[in-house]
Amino acid sequence: MVYISRSCFRKYGNFMDNLRLYVRGGTGGMALPRLGGHGGNGGDVWVVATKNMTLKKIKDKYPLKRFLGGPGGNSSVRALKGERGKDEEILAPVGITVTTDNGRSIGELNAEGDRVLVAKGGSGGTPYTGFEPKKGQAKHIRLDLKLIADLGLVGFPNAGKSSLLTALSNASPEIASYAFTTLRPEIGKLMYQDYKQISLADLPGLIEGAHMNRGMGHKFLKHVERTKQLLFVVDVSGFQLASKTPFRSAFEAVQLLTKELELYKEELVSKPALLAVNKMDLPDAEDKLEELKEQLQNPEEFTNLLPDDMIPNHFITFRHVIPVSALTGFGVDHLKSCIRLSLDECATRETSTEHQEKLEALRHQYQEAFVRNVDKNLPLLKGVGRTQ
Numbered sequence: 001m002v003y004i005s006r007s008c009f010r011k012y013g014n015f016m017d018n019l020r021l022y023v024r025g026g027t028g029g030m031a032l033p034r035l036g037g038h039g040g041n042g043g044d045v046w047v048v049a050t051k052n053m054t055l056k057k058i059k060d061k062y063p064l065k066r067f068l069g070g071p072g073g074n075s076s077v078r079a080l081k082g083e084r085g086k087d088e089e090i091l092a093p094v095g096i097t098v099t100t101d102n103g104r105s106i107g108e109l110n111a112e113g114d115r116v117l118v119a120k121g122g123s124g125g126t127p128y129t130g131f132e133p134k135k136g137q138a139k140h141i142r143l144d145l146k147l148i149a150d151l152g153l154v155g156f157p158n159a160g161k162s163s164l165l166t167a168l169s170n171a172s173p174e175i176a177s178y179a180f181t182t183l184r185p186e187i188g189k190l191m192y193q194d195y196k197q198i199s200l201a202d203l204p205g206l207i208e209g210a211h212m213n214r215g216m217g218h219k220f221l222k223h224v225e226r227t228k229q230l231l232f233v234v235d236v237s238g239f240q241l242a243s244k245t246p247f248r249s250a251f252e253a254v255q256l257l258t259k260e261l262e263l264y265k266e267e268l269v270s271k272p273a274l275l276a277v278n279k280m281d282l283p284d285a286e287d288k289l290e291e292l293k294e295q296l297q298n299p300e301e302f303t304n305l306l307p308d309d310m311i312p313n314h315f316i317t318f319r320h321v322i323p324v325s326a327l328t329g330f331g332v333d334h335l336k337s338c339i340r341l342s343l344d345e346c347a348t349r350e351t352s353t354e355h356q357e358k359l360e361a362l363r364h365q366y367q368e369a370f371v372r373n374v375d376k377n378l379p380l381l382k383g384v385g386r387t388q
Ligand SMILES: Nc1nc2c(ncn2[C@@H]2O[C@H](COP(=O)(O)OP(=O)(O)OP(=O)(O)O)[C@@H](O)[C@H]2O)c(=O)[nH]1
Pocket: 155, 156, 157, 158, 159, 160, 161, 162, 163, 164, 174, 175, 176, 177, 178, 179, 180, 181, 182, 183, 203, 204, 205, 206, 278, 279, 280, 281, 282, 324, 325, 326, 327, 328
């Protein structure tokens, strides 16, 4: 297994994709029994989607992570109706889900300006409530950065994932010849001539041991969980992370990536997957591609190339294996078509399964209703039989 110095990942500490907060609505104001006054309602707590915000910024600005609505004003001789408490707004990034601590959804913030009420202020005291004010709602909430893309890029560092995303889409991620250039996920949109859009998530490079949180580890594998399909990217010439770590051919890279996904969560490898064999502009690329294709056809025969504990339980059958060069643009259009084809095929299959299930449910309902009717009419039918 590959071991890497910690310094490579220090920067990763800046990226947060979830945050837990305490929120409490303001308490209502006191009523004034003598004159029958009403206390003001406590202020509510809202989460509001705002441009250029990050979860990290919230945490840095509010280290206690507590957000309280203002208390409602008391009713007084001068103002029989107490003033309403001030609302508290938590400015959060766009693209998050807000849930309770036990995972119940409260709402989603998908566009700038979207707002979700997370804790309602308590009502002020009134003659009808015995002049007693109410406390505001109090709870812990979670903000989760959603990264739901149609396709997730999976590959070792330097394979050219970000370069491919740039070649395929409108995104402009950082690209460099050192490992772990990408430190946080980024989404690009692939546009098609019929205006269909497909989202593609560039994720930081995986390394051997990612499932044990080595390298960028777990946090990014979580995002792979949420994508519909996977696009593996390998360097046709293979990969070596550092001079002390073993060299891995493209075939080995595919199997090691598969194993990492499998060790993290077995279901991940059952997702439909495509393989982009990148850097086809390099010398001997054609020969290496042929070798890779042959190995992928009978992977069992080549397991001797892998360390015993890194042989996957199941070898992935890729829906398409596409040679490309993100640098020259070779094969990029073909890759784009294959991505579309693969997603469309799955969508059609899902729709027909859904129809089938609905049809089954209707049939079942109809049968049950029929049996119920027969049961209900049975005494009547028997009665009819007797009078005849
Ligand atoms: N020759 C050649 N070089 C490429 C190609 N695609 C990418 N590169 C180079 O490979 C290096 C790594 O590219 P990136 O796109 O940053 O790779 P990555 O997979 O995103 O890397 P990480 O973010 O570190 O995981 C850069 O120097 C790119 O210029 C290609 O098709 N041909």
